[in-house]
Amino acid sequence: MSAEIIISVKDLExxxxxxxxHALNGVSVDIEKSEVLVVIGPSGSGKSTFxxxxxxxxxxxxxxxxxxxxxxxxxxxxxxxxRRRMGMVFQHFNLFPHMTVLKNLTLGPTELLKKSQAEADxxxxxxLERVGLSDRADAYPSQLxxxxxxxxxxxxxxxxxxxxxxxxxxxxxxxxxxxxEVLDVMKELAKVGMTMVVVTHExxxxxxxxxxxxxxxxGVIVEQGTPEEIFDHPQSxxxxxxxxxxx
Amino acid sequence: xxxxxxxxxxSFIFNFIEGARWKYITNGLLVxxxxxxxxxxxxxxxxxxxxxIRSSYDQTKDEMQPGFGKTLMTGLNNLARLYLTVIRxxxxxxxxxxxxxxxxxxxxxxxxxxxxxxxINSGAYITEIIRGGxxxxxxxxxxxxxxxxxxxxxxxxxxxxxxxxxxxLPSLANEFIALLKETAVCGxxxxxxxxxxxxxxxxxxxxxFMPLIAVALIYLLLVIFFSxxxxxxxxxLRSSER
Ligand SMILES: Nc1ncnc2c1ncn2[C@@H]1O[C@H](COP(=O)(O)OP(=O)(O)O)[C@@H](O)[C@H]1O
Ligand SMILES: [Mg+2]
Numbered sequence: 001m002s003a004e005i006i007i008s009v010k011d012l013e014x015x016x017x018x019x020x021x022h023a024l025n026g027v028s029v030d031i032e033k034s035e036v037l038v039v040i041g042p043s044g045s046g047k048s049t050f051x052x053x054x055x056x057x058x059x060x061x062x063x064x065x066x067x068x069x070x071x072x073x074x075x076x077x078x079x080x081x082x083r084r085r086m087g088m089v090f091q092h093f094n095l096f097p098h099m100t101v102l103k104n105l106t107l108g109p110t111e112l113l114k115k116s117q118a119e120a121d122x123x124x125x126x127x128l129e130r131v132g133l134s135d136r137a138d139a140y141p142s143q144l145x146x147x148x149x150x151x152x153x154x155x156x157x158x159x160x161x162x163x164x165x166x167x168x169x170x171x172x173x174x175x176x177x178x179x180x181e182v183l184d185v186m187k188e189l190a191k192v193g194m195t196m197v198v199v200t201h202e203x204x205x206x207x208x209x210x211x212x213x214x215x216x217x218x219g220v221i222v223e224q225g226t227p228e229e230i231f232d233h234p235q236s237x238x239x240x241x242x243x244x245x246x247x
Numbered sequence: 248x249x250x251x252x253x254x255x256x257x258s259f260i261f262n263f264i265e266g267a268r269w270k271y272i273t274n275g276l277l278v279x280x281x282x283x284x285x286x287x288x289x290x291x292x293x294x295x296x297x298x299x300i301r302s303s304y305d306q307t308k309d310e311m312q313p314g315f316g317k318t319l320m321t322g323l324n325n326l327a328r329l330y331l332t333v334i335r336x337x338x339x340x341x342x343x344x345x346x347x348x349x350x351x352x353x354x355x356x357x358x359x360x361x362x363x364x365x366x367i368n369s370g371a372y373i374t375e376i377i378r379g380g381x382x383x384x385x386x387x388x389x390x391x392x393x394x395x396x397x398x399x400x401x402x403x404x405x406x407x408x409x410x411x412x413x414x415x416l417p418s419l420a421n422e423f424i425a426l427l428k429e430t431a432v433c434g435x436x437x438x439x440x441x442x443x444x445x446x447x448x449x450x451x452x453x454x455x456f457m458p459l460i461a462v463a464l465i466y467l468l469l470v471i472f473f474s475x476x477x478x479x480x481x482x483x484l485r486s487s488e489r
Contacts, residue, residue, distance in 0.1 A: 112396050
């Protein structure tokens with residue numbers, strides 16, 4: 001089976017503070033279309049940095065990221081055009097507090113994709129319907145629960161009709177009773193074939209939804225494989241000790 | 248008591264009513280408000296632009312690749328810093344005199360000159376206010392904008408500035424009130440503002456108390472009125488977000 005590769009990461013390095021901090025030390029991975037890739041690892045292992053290098057929120061200090069055939073780390077690439085096709089969901093939602101939910105969802109499509117407001121509204125309402133929040137379209141973010149905010153943040157990314165979705169610990173800031181509603185939306189997305197890269201501590205989600213799990217530590221991929229391989233037959237000592245702490 | 252009151256009344260009539268001298272006050276008030284208003288508009292325009300130059304340079308200088316863009320940004324940033332240093336390092340009266348006698352020599356429109364000078368002056372202070380407002384916004388807001396695909400300017404315009412503006416409104420209001428009072432030195436270039444108007448009456452009637460106290464009272468009432476108005480506006484803005 002030779003699936004289409006959507007993101008190809010090669011020898012990725014990211015050093016902070018003029019080389020004092022090595023967050024990534026040569027990470028290479030090919031992400032296939034419709035794949036759900038879950039990234040796990042201890043805190044500070046470079047998971048967020050890896051994810052943020054994929055859409056260049058962090059500019060890598062070495063290596064390359066090829067997205068849909070274009071090396072987006074090359075000079076003179078207009079990264080804004082590629083970011084539109086990579087949705088990102090943050091731990092702290094980062095909804096725009098001065099706009100209603102509907103405006104949060106339609107700002108990108110109207111300004112960047114040049115959709116009419118009516119067209120953008122229609123698409124946004126359809127997606128809101130799917131996550132069960134169509135009655136909150138006129139609310140402001142401050143009027144929503146954490147779980148609702150994160151579902152809206154996912155919809156905001158989806159409104160740009162991306163080819164990939166990047167999630168950075170999307171449920172870590174949520175009260176436990178709200179984690180499920182967000183994971184359900186993500187499972188739904190996986191089911192319809194969205195390519196997803198998910199940094200998470202939700203091992204249940206990883207086991208159930210992931211096609212592949214990456215275990216990172218100290219800026220490198222220590223081990224990768226199917227959920228069964230990673231969770232049931234961990235090879236390295238580092239992964240075994242990590243799993244013994246989180247499971 | 249009644250005698251003192253009668254004296255005040257007499258003085259009032261003498262200073263303001265006779266020779267329609269109240270017109271110095273009302274015309275002067277109009278000039279003061281005009282200069283303050285135009286100066287504030289110009290100051291905000293300059294403040295937004297310079298604040299954007301300063302903070303975009305600070306935020307992107309490590310990532311910019313060498314080339315025309317970087318050279319331009321570095322030049323603009325240095326220019327902005329020079330502007331801030333010079334304006335905040337010299338008295339506004341001196342700037343006013345330079346504006347009138349050196350820069351805008353060919354114009355006799357003193358309202359224009361004063362508006363320009365005070366606008367350029369307050370622009371420097373408003374720059375710092377807006378820069379503080381931009382820095383007070385959660386960096387996650389910026390990242391969210393960029394991750395959707397907005398460029399730097401678009402992110403600023405749609406996401407950061409509207410929020411920063413709301414945060415800095417109290418400081419901008421203070422700047423407006425400070426400006427209103429600062430324009431009282433406009434008389435240095437012969438502009439008939441409120442202060443100068445009162446002073447002209449003093450020169451005509453040779454009585455200082457009535458015209459100068461009247462001028463002071465008018466400033467005070469204006470400040471109280473605008474403070475009240477701004478407080479109201481702020482409460483409205485705050486409630487629109489909840
Ligand atoms: N902006 C930054 N400046 C300096 N160091 C950073 C920055 N971002 C991350 N780091 C460092 O890089 C390492 C990896 O961080 P991160 O990718 O956030 O880890 P994780 O998401 O796995 O917890 C950590 O040591 C962290 O302190
Ligand atoms: Mg992280």
